[in-house]
Amino acid sequence: ETGVTQSPTHLIKTRGQQVTLRCSSQSGHNTVSWYQQALGQGPQFIFQYYREEENGRGNFPPRFSGLQFPNYSSELNVNALELDDSALYLCASSLVGTEETQYFGPGTRLLVL
Amino acid sequence: AQSVTQLGSHVSVSEGALVLLRCNYSSSVPPYLFWYVQYPNQGLQLLLKYTSAATLVKGINGFEAEFKKSETSFHLTKPSAHMSDAAEYFCAVSAAPRDKLIFGAGTRLAVHP
Numbered sequence: 001e002t003g004v005t006q007s008p009t010h011l012i013k014t015r016g017q018q019v020t021l022r023c024s025s026q027s028g029h030n031t032v033s034w035y036q037q038a039l040g041q042g043p044q045f046i047f048q049y050y051r052e053e054e055n056g057r058g059n060f061p062p063r064f065s066g067l068q069f070p071n072y073s074s075e076l077n078v079n080a081l082e083l084d085d086s087a088l089y090l091c092a093s094s095l096v097g098t099e100e101t102q103y104f105g106p107g108t109r110l111l112v113l
Numbered sequence: 114a115q116s117v118t119q120l121g122s123h124v125s126v127s128e129g130a131l132v133l134l135r136c137n138y139s140s141s142v143p144p145y146l147f148w149y150v151q152y153p154n155q156g157l158q159l160l161l162k163y164t165s166a167a168t169l170v171k172g173i174n175g176f177e178a179e180f181k182k183s184e185t186s187f188h189l190t191k192p193s194a195h196m197s198d199a200a201e202y203f204c205a206v207s208a209a210p211r212d213k214l215i216f217g218a219g220t221r222l223a224v225h226p
Contacts, residue, residue, distance in 0.1 A: 002156075042219050043203070056212075
């Protein structure tokens with residue numbers, strides 16, 4: 001158990017819609033990162049939040065946005081969904097003092113039709 | 114820039130045989146290196162990590178990995194495979210605490226009776 005939870009577990013949307021994915025980690029985990037894992041591939045870094053501010057972003061368009069809240073929860077928002085956004089979305093958090101180690105949640109599987 | 118190459122997208126071993134999963138990395142700075150395991154329809158579980166301490170790193174479930182700077186490798190081994198080891202394994206690298214993880218494409222391990 002990593003103490004990182006994500007909701008929902010599965011989601012089906014249609015092209016053009018918007019989606020919000022949620023992540024919750026334990027006290028002291030002040031860094032949260034989001035990754036996209038397409039089928040058969042390794043996870044790709046979307047962005048990271050540290051102390052509620054964006055702290056790095058991967059090669060994803062601005063329609064991917066996020067938030068981190070004081071209660072160690074986080075959101076990933078995706079606007080104008082495209083078919084290629086279908087993937088497993090993983091949230092990972094790091095504990096103060098061992099920020100190099102990221103602990104992953106179970107993921108949210110998004111299907112865009 | 115950092116990158117990870119995992120040699121062999123599929124590896125098949127017999128139960129009780131040695132497991133060897135290969136990972137080579139590229140990094141302009143001393144790296145942090147990780148192995149994660151992913152079971153079907155689940156998130157990533159940390160197996161072990163290298164953070165510039167001992168070059169031979171022991172992880173969970175009997176796995177270990179050796180950091181070889183001269184070969185830029187971080188291969189994962191287990192002396193005796195168990196059926197429950199069947200999963201997808203990912204090698205990842207980062208440059209610093211709170212840096213993004215760069216993942217390899219993964220190696221699917223199959224274990225046969």
